[in-house]
Amino acid sequence: MFSVKDKIVFITGVSRGIGRAIARGFVEHGAIVYGSIRNEQYKDELLKENIYPVIYDVRNFQVAEKTLLPIYEKEGRIDCLINNAGISSNTPASLFKEEEVRKIIETNFEGAFFLCQTYYKLQKKYKIKQGNIINIASILGLVGTMLASIYSGTKGAVLQLTKSLAIEWANSNFRVNAICPGFIETDMTENMQKREELKNKILENIPLKRLGKPEDIVGAALFLASDYSSYMTGQYIVIDGGLTCQ
Numbered sequence: 001m002f003s004v005k006d007k008i009v010f011i012t013g014v015s016r017g018i019g020r021a022i023a024r025g026f027v028e029h030g031a032i033v034y035g036s037i038r039n040e041q042y043k044d045e046l047l048k049e050n051i052y053p054v055i056y057d058v059r060n061f062q063v064a065e066k067t068l069l070p071i072y073e074k075e076g077r078i079d080c081l082i083n084n085a086g087i088s089s090n091t092p093a094s095l096f097k098e099e100e101v102r103k104i105i106e107t108n109f110e111g112a113f114f115l116c117q118t119y120y121k122l123q124k125k126y127k128i129k130q131g132n133i134i135n136i137a138s139i140l141g142l143v144g145t146m147l148a149s150i151y152s153g154t155k156g157a158v159l160q161l162t163k164s165l166a167i168e169w170a171n172s173n174f175r176v177n178a179i180c181p182g183f184i185e186t187d188m189t190e191n192m193q194k195r196e197e198l199k200n201k202i203l204e205n206i207p208l209k210r211l212g213k214p215e216d217i218v219g220a221a222l223f224l225a226s227d228y229s230s231y232m233t234g235q236y237i238v239i240d241g242g243l244t245c246q
C-alpha cells in the first residue's frame with residue numbers, strides 16, 4: 001500500500017528546490033514522473049534523472065489542458081497532481097505594487113486552482129474514477145510573519161482551497177491534501193540563510209535546531225500519494241522542525 005510504483009505523477013516547478021526533491025523521490029520509488037519547468041534550460045538534466053520535462057508556466061493556465069493532454073494520450077491517466085510551483089516576496093505591505101501582488105496570487109493560488117480544475121475535468125473525460133491532489137502550501141498559510149503579507153495570504157488561500165475541493169470532489173473519489181513546509185534550505189530562503197543574525201534567530205525558535213532540507217518534504221508527499229493515506233482528505237501535514245507547535 002505504501003507504494004507509488006507505476007503511479008503517474010505530475011509535479012509543477014521541478015527545476016530546483018522542493019519540487020525537484022519530490023520528483024526525485026517519486027522516481028526512486030518507481031513512479032512515472034512528469035515535471036513542469038518554465039523553459040528548456042533544465043530539460044536535459046531532468047531527462048537524465050528520468051523526470052519527463054513539460055514546459056508549463058503555471059500563470060499560463062489558459063494552456064493547462066493543452067499541456068496535460070499529451071500525458072493523458074500516452075499514459076491514460078494522472079494518478080497524482082502535485083502543485084509545488086510558487087514564489088515569495090520580502091516586500092513590505094506598504095510598498096507592494098499591483099503588478100507584484102498579481103504575480104504572487106497568479107502563481108501561488110490561481111495557478112494551483114486552475115491545474116486542479118483541469119486535472120479534475122481530464123480525469124472525468126478519460127473516465128478515471130478517482131484523483132489525488134497534493135498542494136504545497138506553507139506554515140505561513142497557518143501563521144503570519146513580517147514581510148509575508150501577500151505570500152502568506154496566498155498560502156492560506158491554498159489551504160482553504162484544499163479543504164473546499166476535498167469536500168466538493170469527494171463524491172468523485174478525489175482526495176485533496178496539502179503539505180506545509182517550514183523554513184527549508186532552497187533558493188526561496190537564500191536571503192534569510194545569508195543573514196546570519198536572522199537565521200540564528202529563526203533557528204532559536206525551531207525545536208529541532210536546523211532548517212529543513214528539500215528532502216525532508218518527500219516522505220509526506222509519498223505518503224499522501226500512496227494508498228496508505230486513502231482515508232485522508234482535506235488535511236495538511238506540517239513539516240517545520242516543530243516551529244509552529246509552540
Ligand code: NAI
Pocket residue numbers: 012013014015016017018019036037038056057058059084085086087088107136137138139180181182183184185186187188189
Ligand atoms: P524555489 O524557488 O527553489 O523553487 C520554486 C520552483 O517553482 C522553481 O522550480 C520555479 O521555477 C518554479 N516556479 C516559480 N514560478 C513558476 C511559474 N510561474 N510557473 C512554473 N513554475 C514556477 O522554491 P522552493 O522553496 O522549492 O518552493 C517550492 C514550494 O514550496 C513553493 O510553493 C513554496 O511557496 C513552498 N514553500 C517553501 C518553503 C521554503 O522555506 N523554501 C517554505 C514553505 C513553503
